[in-house]
Amino acid sequence: MAGRRVAVKAIDWMAFAERVPPNQKAMFNGLKTRSDAIAAKLASLPEKPAAIDWTYYRTAVAKPGLVEEFEKKFSALKVPEPVDTQSAKIDTQEQEAKKSAAAYIQASKQRIAEYEKELEKFRNMIPFEQMTFEDLNEAFPETKLDTKQYPYWPHKPISEL
Numbered sequence: 001m002a003g004r005r006v007a008v009k010a011i012d013w014m015a016f017a018e019r020v021p022p023n024q025k026a027m028f029n030g031l032k033t034r035s036d037a038i039a040a041k042l043a044s045l046p047e048k049p050a051a052i053d054w055t056y057y058r059t060a061v062a063k064p065g066l067v068e069e070f071e072k073k074f075s076a077l078k079v080p081e082p083v084d085t086q087s088a089k090i091d092t093q094e095q096e097a098k099k100s101a102a103a104y105i106q107a108s109k110q111r112i113a114e115y116e117k118e119l120e121k122f123r124n125m126i127p128f129e130q131m132t133f134e135d136l137n138e139a140f141p142e143t144k145l146d147t148k149q150y151p152y153w154p155h156k157p158i159s160e161l
Helices: 002-007 013-018 022-044 054-060 066-076 087-124 133-139
Strands: none
Touching: 013 022, 054 066
């Protein structure tokens, strides 16, 4: 069992609980209770199963050769361990998720820097109450109307409306 116990990964229940929405707390508590019960049962089992006392069965079973046949079949029996085919896929997905998260964080930092520059521009701008139309057009060029190219109201092409 010790080999299996090493293979079982510990679950960080506190970190897990922080990510559980309030409407799913009951299901989370049920999962944790069930997991703890299974872990306790697994921990209570011996590392190796108790050895079979074949000499006792040879004396207790009346049919000759039956215990030897069972012992031979039992010793030949090998229970295959399941092969882990998903851990590699999960690890690659985790690495991809880490890369995409790092890229997102980097892009977010760039956006934050741009927004801070824009915010600084707004902080240094004269108040709207004191602006003239020229100040407004200088601060926000997209508000400037092109009366030369489009002499009629709304002074913009119809496709932009």
